[in-house]
Amino acid sequence: MIELLNIEKTYYSKAGDIHALKTTNLHIKEGEIFGIIGLSGAGKSTLVRCINMLEKPTAGRVIVDGADLTAMNDTQLRKARQSIGMIFQHFNLLASRTVYDNIAFPLEIQGLSKDEIDKRVRPLLELVQLETRADYYPSQLSGGQKQRVGIARALASNPKVLLCDEATSALDPQTTKSILDLLKDINRKMNLTIVMITHQMEVVKAVCDRVAVIENGIIIEEGPMIDVFTNPQHPTTKEFTKSATNDNFAAMLKNMHLSEQYSNGSKLITRISFLGNSAGEPIVSGMVKKFDVDVSILYGNIDHLKDVPFGTLVIEISGSKEGIENALAYLHGQDLKTEVIGYES
Amino acid sequence: MSPDMIDLLIKSFFETCYMVIVSTVMATVIGIPLGVILTVTRKDHILPNSAVNSILGAIVNATRSTPFIILMVAIIPLTRIIVGSSIGTTAAIVPLTISAAPFIARIIESSLLEINPGVIEAAQAMGASPMQIITKVLLPEALHSIVLGVTLAIISLIGYSAMAGALGGGGLGDLAIRYGYQRFQLDVMITTVIILIIMVQAMQSLGNWMSKKLNKNKL
Numbered sequence: 001m002i003e004l005l006n007i008e009k010t011y012y013s014k015a016g017d018i019h020a021l022k023t024t025n026l027h028i029k030e031g032e033i034f035g036i037i038g039l040s041g042a043g044k045s046t047l048v049r050c051i052n053m054l055e056k057p058t059a060g061r062v063i064v065d066g067a068d069l070t071a072m073n074d075t076q077l078r079k080a081r082q083s084i085g086m087i088f089q090h091f092n093l094l095a096s097r098t099v100y101d102n103i104a105f106p107l108e109i110q111g112l113s114k115d116e117i118d119k120r121v122r123p124l125l126e127l128v129q130l131e132t133r134a135d136y137y138p139s140q141l142s143g144g145q146k147q148r149v150g151i152a153r154a155l156a157s158n159p160k161v162l163l164c165d166e167a168t169s170a171l172d173p174q175t176t177k178s179i180l181d182l183l184k185d186i187n188r189k190m191n192l193t194i195v196m197i198t199h200q201m202e203v204v205k206a207v208c209d210r211v212a213v214i215e216n217g218i219i220i221e222e223g224p225m226i227d228v229f230t231n232p233q234h235p236t237t238k239e240f241t242k243s244a245t246n247d248n249f250a251a252m253l254k255n256m257h258l259s260e261q262y263s264n265g266s267k268l269i270t271r272i273s274f275l276g277n278s279a280g281e282p283i284v285s286g287m288v289k290k291f292d293v294d295v296s297i298l299y300g301n302i303d304h305l306k307d308v309p310f311g312t313l314v315i316e317i318s319g320s321k322e323g324i325e326n327a328l329a330y331l332h333g334q335d336l337k338t339e340v341i342g343y344e345s
Numbered sequence: 346m347s348p349d350m351i352d353l354l355i356k357s358f359f360e361t362c363y364m365v366i367v368s369t370v371m372a373t374v375i376g377i378p379l380g381v382i383l384t385v386t387r388k389d390h391i392l393p394n395s396a397v398n399s400i401l402g403a404i405v406n407a408t409r410s411t412p413f414i415i416l417m418v419a420i421i422p423l424t425r426i427i428v429g430s431s432i433g434t435t436a437a438i439v440p441l442t443i444s445a446a447p448f449i450a451r452i453i454e455s456s457l458l459e460i461n462p463g464v465i466e467a468a469q470a471m472g473a474s475p476m477q478i479i480t481k482v483l484l485p486e487a488l489h490s491i492v493l494g495v496t497l498a499i500i501s502l503i504g505y506s507a508m509a510g511a512l513g514g515g516g517l518g519d520l521a522i523r524y525g526y527q528r529f530q531l532d533v534m535i536t537t538v539i540i541l542i543i544m545v546q547a548m549q550s551l552g553n554w555m556s557k558k559l560n561k562n563k564l
Contacts, residue, residue: 052470081472092467095562096485106471108481137561157471 001193002028002051002161007060009046009217020046021057022217028195028210030160033187035208035225036197037240043217044197048163051195052084053077065160082110085154089166091146093138093153100125100134103152110157124152128182144175151182155190162186164196168203180206201240205229205305213237226305230273230337252298258342266343267318268328269298274311274336283334284315291327293319316344346532353520354533358540360434361516364506368438369499372445376498379405379446380453381479391465391475405447413444413505417512437514441505445498452494456487489560496552500545507541517541 009021020043028034038044049055050062053069062069069080093102103124107117125131128148138146147167154162164183168176184207187194198204204211204225211229212222213236220234232238258269272283288295299314317327331338346354379401385391386398411419417440421431424439460483468482484491507518517537525534 054466054470078472078474081470084470086467086470088463088467090461090463092461092463094464094482094486096488096559097561105468105481109468109471109473109477137564139562139564153471163470 001030003063005061007057010058031191032209033194033207035204035211037204038214042214044214048197052081082157083159084161085159086163087150087154087167089169091150098135099149102149103156106156128152143171147179161193201243256344262343266345267316268324269316269341271314271339272336287327291323293317293323293327357517357520361506364437365502368441371442372449375446376449379450383454384457408447432513434515437509445502449498456490457483460486489556492556499548
């Protein structure tokens with residue numbers, strides 16, 4: 001649906017050129033929710049604006065729904081933008097227009113008649129649950145309601161793609177959740193391709209199918225969200241995933257004397273994580289029975305990656321050297337990710 | 346005050362109204378497109394064009410820095426071409442318009458610049474053309490602030506119209522000078538000044554009220 005081919009963006013200035021984006025390639029499939037995560041200044045805003053050419057890339061090609069936007073003239077580009085919706089961190093609603101007229105705005109631009117506009121706007125008001133607020137002005141709405149208007153406005157022209165520029169960053173956690181649920185719902189119902197840029201890993205975790213991590217204008221990691229989340233490669237990605245899991249056992253580990261080697265009487269500390277419904281309990285109890293080891297649970301957590309449960313368990317295995325080795329081999333043989341943290345003496 | 350004097354006051358009042366209303370309308374008609382061009386041709390705005398922007402800016406500044414009384418005399422030939430005479434109430438409208446239009450242009454410019462750039466970006470993202478952005482985003486969003494600015498222009502036009510009166514334009518200013526000042530008729534002087542004060546007060550209140558009605562930012 002969206003293809004960015006060797007995109008570059010450089011801002012030229014007397015004080016020195018700024019390379020906001022260095023040769024970037026991205027392929028976003030139809031109907032998926034694609035997350036682009038990065039810290040402020042990483043280039044994610046520039047990247048998302050290249051998709052609808054609000055920022056014209058200095059090099060490379062932008063192809064959306066088979067059409068090369070970089071080869072278009074202004075008139076063609078304006079037409080193409082009508083099928084790319086966009087929502088913003090600060091909503092960017094027209095203060096002088098009511099909720100209804102804000103949603104009608106893109107349709108007015110396209111020159112639709114009042115009747116046609118009404119036919120589009122009414123169901124959208126219903127979709128975003130603002131039927132009773134049609135005649136309100138943006139200043140009379142809460143942040144979440146404003147973003148709902150933004151979403152309805154972006155959907156008014158039946159776009160194929162929805163770009164979200166930090167759409168939840170100005171909202172409280174509860175409102176963020178309701179907006180994300182709405183976006184997920186729209187994605188499913190309309191098979192709309194959604195591109196979200198954010199600095200919040202929670203957002204990516206809650207809705208994205210695939211994710212790209214961007215730093216200093218370069219995509220440093222990309223892949224299915226669950227893979228990136230459960231098995232991050234780049235240090236920055238690890239930092240992001242850590243921020244979204246309550247890894248408070250890290251502090252606990254600090255107080256332990258850990259070594260990498262087994263010494264007499266030491267206990268093995270290991271972290272096992274599992275995806276989906278392969279529950280950890282029978283595996284642990286099976287291990288205890290088979291190898292004559294004792295297991296105590298130091299930490300446990302179940303998280304949800306989009307809709308897939310993701311569990312983490314930190315356990316301490318004590319017993320004979322052989323028993324511990326066998327237990328570890330057994331764990332490695334299971335459909336889990338097992339990571340040795342160390343041996344505590 | 347004699348009944349003749351009262352008749353003269355009423356006549357002068359309507360002359361002032363005529364001068365102010367017509368020149369405000371004309372100056373606004375010229376000032377709005379000027380102000381819009383000054384705004385959109387700025388760099389980082391929707392139609393950047395530094396040549397147009399700086400030339401227009403220079404003309405506006407030059408007109409605004411010329412004292413009204415000098416401007417009025419300097420453009421007498423132009424006034425004669427447009428209205429066929431250089432004296433009289435109608436003739437005064439030409440210099441009033443020319444001095445107020447660049448003032449209004451700057452007011453429009455500063456009102457338009459107050460608009461959150463994000464809103465313009467959103468309109469661009471929807472595929473709005475520059476003309477649609479001007480008519481559907483910039484002007485409606487800035488309307489409440491434009492109204493306040495035009496109110497300011499009207500009030501300074503009331504002041505200028507009194508000055509124009511001194512050069513044969515008629516109106517309350519003319520009356521105050523000829524009867525009040527030159528013939529020492531203090532009552533005429535005071536009455537005209539009071540009428541002018543009331544006019545200014547009324548205009549300002551009306552402007553504030555309209556702007557408040559139009560401003561949907563604080564509800």
